[in-house]
Amino acid sequence: MKNIYKGLILSLLVLGVGLAGCSNDDNNPSPDGKDYASLDDKLDYSLARNEVDFLMETYEKDADRKYHDAELPTKFTEEQNVFMQNALTINLNHSAPVVVLPMLRGIDGNGEKVYYIITEASDFKMAKKLGVNYSPKLKYARGSEGVQKATVNGDGYMVFEGSVDFSPVRRIEPGTGEFAFPPSVAQPGAVGDENYSPIVVLPSNLVLNATPVKNVTGLHDRIPEGERSLDLDEMWVTLQILDGFQGGRAYYYHLVTDAYDQVPATIELGIYAPKLGKIPQFGQSTLDEESALLGFSPVGNGIDDLQSDNRQGLSSAILSDQNGSGSLAPLDPINVFPIEPQNELEKNNNYSPLWDAHISKWTDEAIEKGYQRRITSFQDLKSLVDKGWVVSFTPDAGPVNSYVAGLNASNAIINCPVIAHPKN
Template sequence: MKTLAARMAACALFATLFATAAAPAAAHERTLFITSATEHADDTATFPLYRGRHGNTDVWYIVLDSSDGKDAERRGVNHSQKLANVRGTQAAQKVSVDANGVVQFPATVDFSFQRRVIPGPAGFPPSLADPGAVGEIGYSPLIQLPNGVILNAPHIANFTGQAAKVRGMDLGTYTVRMELTRGFQGGRGVLYLSTDASDPAVAALENVTFAPQLKFAPRAGGDGTDSARASLAAFVNGQTGAANPQRQGLNSALLDGLSPLNVLFWNPKQGRYSPLWDVYPAQWSANAVATGRNLRQTDFGQVENLAQDGRITGPDGARFAAADFVVNCPIVSRD
């Protein structure tokens, strides 16, 4: 069993609770991976909106990734071949499609819960973290179509309410504007959309849907093409200060009110990309902190090198390793 500190360290890294530090680059300077999206200067993006059905009620969802390359190209979404590894598992809900092309979902999300996050004595870890949106039994943002294709199709609204990241829905144009989060990948800045998490505390801190079925996505610590997950590093004790160019981490997110600037391993143009991020909490050693070597990191491979050198560990000096939390965060664009 992981300690509460280790568990909450993994949880708190998903800080879409916090405002971002800097304005994004101009649209023409960025690589837009989800080409069906339109980015805006306030770290939001507009996505196509789809209507599905759950029993006798409408549900509204977006599509962000597909396991099939041709399908992804047609939809203007990310291709993630690794999502095929959830086919037939509890991580995906099987759906049907009616004669009009409307997806019929066995389960949806209850958006009516009250989200509560109470900081602990030192801010982190929080003493209470309850999510504001909870998936019904069997709900997953990953859906398996009758032809076997896996889509990342999170629900963002239904009769119970709407997701907290929604900034506006237009049912006339079938579009929705969503809040994005900043991070790093391969030494460059990225914007990603966080929608679901497999742990309730993580979901509360990230302000997304608690979707426990995601925990069945294979497999913790598995970053290869035989896994459905990809690796993400989140620092628990980086430098702080809103104006500090080296700031990064959960402590900065809590003290400075800014993004923790998590470090993602792959981007959607790489075969090992997946929107299902396997979280590696990263703690700088006491020596690294004392000597000022706890500098901002932007590349997961370099984080691994620092862990091998002993400058980075897991929380409380544990081995740098996956904490077995899954967060659904597709990368939308990169600097």
């Protein structure tokens, strides 16, 4: 009887049909208190729960272990401050930080086997169940052309519309102007097709951040040692994480998976995903704005002395790339972020992994006077902008954003889920 019942549920999932008596957001108020009636559809909570349950059950069958158990206490210490509770292990050694995540199997738009990770969910309870970051702002991606739709098939595997080509050879060369950034050549090592987006909408309207890391064409560039860094029997993958600053503290570890623009996709070893640019809304970052994005600030021309403790910026990351070939991962740009994920906060939560870049630039006068240093927080950034030492690197690209110190949006989205921010 149990197998018959499971088969019936899976059939409904494939068809995208809700079960009798399913509740929706009318009965389950939205986590941030907003009315999402203006969106195309609302979340079918019961269907979302079934979708997630079957994805987890299939993973557990494939890996012969639990995907995540929300009832168990965290395996990480308070000092480690790990947000991604589904992480199997994490190495916060500052010289080579990595995270090991569960790797699920699915089917891509070419009908081929694909392995992927889940890092965020748009619903509070589903994020808890999956052990991933809660990102209510992802709801605003629904109905846009920037997402891809997916279903759960009768075997419990995700079936995607799009696919990624991991075969290109990543290549980056410094710019020929005053700074290494922007580069003169930027060729990403992975390219999504016209249907690919990491922001996935299931039939229930649950939104997941689900990025492929392996398929028939190759591996994600954030996998540090190729096939040795993943296991297809135990279903895990090791991924490099990057340093950043938030609230005056370094080691704001995040994982770059995708980018809308070829330049950040190449610099930070992500998948070039053009569809991300169709997710609303550049330059909008506050709770009151209906945007799936959240503003942050890379530094375009920070100190590029690779031996300096004050090294920071996109130029320094480009210069650190071995021979410009990408054969080794570049040094981190050390970008500046506004907030941490708040996975225990169901309402008034502003976290999103879709970071809307507002690239800053030290002025010639600030450089001449020796004021260049690491920018360590949004408050610090605002102070430098107010003093006139820092301006927008791309002043004509996008709208001015008061949330990001009045800098202009650079019209570049980087998908970088936040993994941990250790307190020691």
